[in-house]
Amino acid sequence: MKVRVKFFAILRERAGTAEVVHELTEGATVADLWRDLQQHFPKLDVPGIRLLYAVNQNYVGSNDTLHDGDEVVFIPPVSGG
Amino acid sequence: MKVRVKFFAILRERAGTAEVVHELTEGATVADLWRDLQQHFPKLDVPGIRLLYAVNQNYVGSNDTLHDGDEVVFIPPVSGG
Amino acid sequence: MFRVQDEPIDLNELVRYVTDAEAGAIATFIGTTRNNNEGRSVIALDYESYPEMAERELARIGAEAAQKWQIRRMAIVHRLGPVQIGEASVIIAVSSAHRDAAFAASRFAIEEIKKTVPIWKKEVFEGGEVWIGTQSGQPLQR
Amino acid sequence: MFRVQDEPIDLNELVRYVTDAEAGAIATFIGTTRNNNEGRSVIALDYESYPEMAERELARIGAEAAQKWQIRRMAIVHRLGPVQIGEASVIIAVSSAHRDAAFAASRFAIEEIKKTVPIWKKEVFEGGEVWIGTQSGQPLQR
Numbered sequence: 001m002k003v004r005v006k007f008f009a010i011l012r013e014r015a016g017t018a019e020v021v022h023e024l025t026e027g028a029t030v031a032d033l034w035r036d037l038q039q040h041f042p043k044l045d046v047p048g049i050r051l052l053y054a055v056n057q058n059y060v061g062s063n064d065t066l067h068d069g070d071e072v073v074f075i076p077p078v079s080g081g
Numbered sequence: 082m083k084v085r086v087k088f089f090a091i092l093r094e095r096a097g098t099a100e101v102v103h104e105l106t107e108g109a110t111v112a113d114l115w116r117d118l119q120q121h122f123p124k125l126d127v128p129g130i131r132l133l134y135a136v137n138q139n140y141v142g143s144n145d146t147l148h149d150g151d152e153v154v155f156i157p158p159v160s161g162g
Numbered sequence: 163m164f165r166v167q168d169e170p171i172d173l174n175e176l177v178r179y180v181t182d183a184e185a186g187a188i189a190t191f192i193g194t195t196r197n198n199n200e201g202r203s204v205i206a207l208d209y210e211s212y213p214e215m216a217e218r219e220l221a222r223i224g225a226e227a228a229q230k231w232q233i234r235r236m237a238i239v240h241r242l243g244p245v246q247i248g249e250a251s252v253i254i255a256v257s258s259a260h261r262d263a264a265f266a267a268s269r270f271a272i273e274e275i276k277k278t279v280p281i282w283k284k285e286v287f288e289g290g291e292v293w294i295g296t297q298s299g300q301p302l303q304r
Numbered sequence: 305m306f307r308v309q310d311e312p313i314d315l316n317e318l319v320r321y322v323t324d325a326e327a328g329a330i331a332t333f334i335g336t337t338r339n340n341n342e343g344r345s346v347i348a349l350d351y352e353s354y355p356e357m358a359e360r361e362l363a364r365i366g367a368e369a370a371q372k373w374q375i376r377r378m379a380i381v382h383r384l385g386p387v388q389i390g391e392a393s394v395i396i397a398v399s400s401a402h403r404d405a406a407f408a409a410s411r412f413a414i415e416e417i418k419k420t421v422p423i424w425k426k427e428v429f430e431g432g433e434v435w436i437g438t439q440s441g442q443p444l445q446r
Contacts, residue, residue, distance in 0.1 A: 009352050009424035010435040049438060054422070057357040073354055073422070077437035080351070080358075080382055080423030081335050081394055081414055090210050090282035091293040130296060135280070138215040154212055154280070158295035161209070161216075161240055161281030162193050162252055162272055177315060177334070183389050186338035189331070189410075192319070196328035196401060247325050259338060265411055268331075272403060 001068035014043040031062040082149035095124040112143040163237035164220035166213050171239045176255040180235040185257035189264035193252040195245045202287040209242045212280040219279040231263035305379035306362035308353050313381045318397040322377040327399035331406035333414050335394040337387050344429040351384045354422040361421040373405035
């Protein structure tokens with residue numbers, strides 16, 4: 001299955017891209033995807049950063065299972081306002 | 082001595098005038114003035130009303146002594162905002 | 163800027179006045195005329211003031227707020243005369259470096275205005291009119 | 305009205321939107337760019353968002369506020385891209401019959417925005433730039 005990953009803010013800069021489509025094995029979780037991505041984009045590992053996870057624009061847990069076509073975003077600490 | 086009294090809101094309507102100059106004996110207090118005014122304008126006595134007192138645009142107590150030329154206002158319950 | 167006036171209040175004027183390069187927050191409060199009050203259908207409010215003392219009291223509120231909180235600038239303008247439904251009778255604007263102060267000061271200002279500033283509101287409703295606060299016979303809280 | 309946009313935010317648009325004949329109070333909060341932060345001289349802030357989710361979260365905040373307090377209408381607009389000193393990055397406007405609800409809801413909204421809405425601020429200061437919240441390594445409070 002394939003998921004679409006969007007990068008924002010510091011993760012976009014670290015990844016060097018705003019979006020990738022990534023192939024995963026069936027049953028993979030958000031955490032699995034993050035481990036894969038860190039292999040492809042080693043700079044994504046920002047020391048001490050605490051991420052939140054969104055799938056299809058809703059916050060989810062890191063152990064949630066992904067599905068084909070999902071839009072996944074790793075959300076660095078927000079700082080709007 | 083003479084003081085200038087300004088009436089506002091319900092007291093202006095009850096007095097039928099916005100301003101009077103009133104003659105007082107030396108040493109008269111705010112409360113004395115109010116008693117005098119009620120003689121001249123019987124309708125000023127609004128049942129249950131709680132007044133505050135201002136002399137020269139500062140809140141004062143009813144036992145404060147007045148001086149010649151003072152501007153005195155009897156302040157009905159305020160309701161700005 | 164502490165003022166009473168007959169003209170409609172210009173929110174932008176107040177916000178411009180309190181805008182400050184060292185401020186990160188501006189809180190405003192707008193009091194508007196509601197079409198109903200205690201079961202009565204309100205047509206308009208009509209405000210009267212003791213203007214010199216009202217402006218002095220508004221400035222006193224600003225000075226007190228500046229002592230209590232770290233605010234940058236503050237403006238309070240109260241309108242006089244008839245105020246139609248949906249229009250502003252009073253606007254408060256306050257800026258501060260951090261938002262706590264702006265929120266606290268704007269809240270403080272409206273509460274104080276309702277307690278100590280010599281401004282009176284006559285409510286014109288369907289079937290009559292009344293000076294608010296006067297008919298109740300309740301003692302004024304200082 | 306729950307929106308992110310590149311253009312400057314028009315306070316009047318939001319206030320008009322929340323103006324309501326049954327409202328007696330409108331509270332607004334304006335977040336502005338401060339010229340200093342933690343000892344740094346700030347030149348500008350540069351905001352980025354995940355726009356579809358940011359607008360969804362803003363609307364969620366509005367819905368939650370409407371459940372908690374008796375508000376009439378609410379608007380939140382957050383600006384994206386560069387925001388110069390003194391300009392507004394976010395404006396919240398909320399109307400209610402009685403002022404408690406408007407004050408509480410506007411305060412709630414800005415606190416929630418800072419916690420849950422996917423918007424990020426890069427601070428451009430004299431000598432560098434930093435994504436706020438990222439360098440500190442502090443856990444994000446949910």
